[in-house]
Amino acid sequence: MNITNILKELSGHFISLTEHGLKYGPQGKMLLKNLEEQWFLHCITMSRYNIFLSDEFNNTLNFVIKTEMSDVPFGLAKIEDSKNYWTSDLLPMKKPNIHRIAETTIFQNDTETKDLFHNIQKERKIWWRKLAQFPSRFKLTEEKKIKNCNVVDIEAQFSFGNVIVEKIAYHTDVRKLFSQVDSKKDFTNVQMVEHKASLDWGCLALLCDAYDINKSNKMHLHSKLAPHKVAFHIKRTNSEENTQNDDLNRFVLYLNNMLRTKGLNTILTTSEKIINTCLIPFIISVDATSLENGIIYIRDRSTTLSEAIHVTDLVKYIILRC
Template identity: 50%
Template sequence: MSLEAVLRAISPHFVNLSERILAYGPQGKLLLRNLEEHWFAHCVTMPRHNVFPCDSIADTLQLLRSNSLDDQLPFALATLAAMSKSAWNESLARVSSHRIVKVNVIVDASESKSLLHKKQRERKVWWRKLAQCPSRFVLAEARKARNLDVTEIEAQFPFGNITVETITYYPGIRKLYPQTEGSKDNAADVHMIEHVASLDWGCLALLCDSHMLDKSTSAYIHPKLSPYKTTFQIEKQQNETDVEDLNRFVLYLNNTLRAKGISTILTNTEQIVEMCLIPFVVSVNRTSLKNGIVHVKNRSTTLKEAVHISDLVKYITLRSS
């Protein structure tokens, strides 16, 4: 199966390759945003060391040093939503530019190699946790680029490998540091580890992964990244036509989930559920109106569980994290 065939299977509602750009449809834009937010939470909010968003590494280092915020190593600088014109995955498709997110970790020279190997494992595991086929994401063999050690994280497919992230080791970063009499010696004692993820190529790799499961014609994506987490289904009784009260009940549940930040979509067709890769379908019936019990089906496992409406937000939130 070629990349072009996979893109056709994914549908333009997510992404397509047009005029050397990855063009996103409505669902693809939400997927891209969810991937960036998940990256930000993991790489900027959650690390044990300080991470400072920045536009210019040199300028930010100068600012941190002037306020004595760079004393505790390691610390990191994060560059968000940048556009890179450097070529990635040229053997698969020529894309003129792609969105990247980057972290530069400043670390003591004595700890740099250890942290490098830790980052390589950590970033590979991060991608694997999002994949339907985790073993697809691997660390490629290290290579030299501009006399620097570079390791790539690749997603392996029958049509070729998609590079989603690069990790580069900088043994000397003196030129980045503000050059004052008191800082020259210190600058020689710190190294830098840079990891750059491509949001565009990452989205494409995860979508290809979701559509290429063995022995399955259905596509699934991690609930954390799904454009919509939940939809609803009304289970009618035989010959039942008046379901206005059930419609109002569904609207109540829908608004409750949205108010808690859980994305939902209202639809009556299974085709939309499959197309939007919605992970959870909440079924309601007449009994639900009496006892508040709904049934939540996980499309990936096909399991259906009874959940009280007072626990629905917690149930969906836990399974989407």
């Protein structure tokens, strides 16, 4: 089975294939946004170095140097749409593939940059593997020499071909870059490591990774990437009175609003089809006894296990997993 057939079977609400390339549906746009947020959190917010987000590379570099924040290591980052060649040979497209790139460049002393290069390879491979259902498919390629830099790719390996999700480069000569900067500081002993992740190809790889060709299991996305985190299910009995049904409906709305005010995206639906189509990781079940004792049940779609918790622990429970 090739990637075109897989895309036809995947929900068009995520990604579909057009003559111009990949097209995102409503769930796909949210998946892309969540992947970008996870990249930002890991590569900028949680970085061991000072990372400055910028669209204008030279202007930001000038700012960093003039404000005396240029002691290495430090880094610059940007998120942009790019027409650079990627793994577009996997898709039958008539026009250049435009994809969203998240890029980080870290400057370091020449004596430590080689180690930094290898450490970033490990860190970035582990990051992709943590988001995957089949982590072992994300692997590093052999190191290759291109002009004045060494390059290693992270690729997801499939039967239809390999999808490159990130490129990591080690630049030994950065004199030309710093020659454009107005500074008296000596950068002759500075080198840099650059890693570029394609968020679009990353979404595609993670969706294909979640797709089970044998159809033996349901598709699952990592809970951090899932567009909606929680859906609700009300267990009703025929003997229940209308007033109790109204109370259960209000209780679900209360739980829904409690999660949303904490930044957790939920969806109000009673359809099992929608829950499976949207790849929602957690389903909360409530019944008449929930109104009395506050106990609700959370089912994890990936494990199919259900756990009873008190309503006061709901937000903490979901946040820890998402």
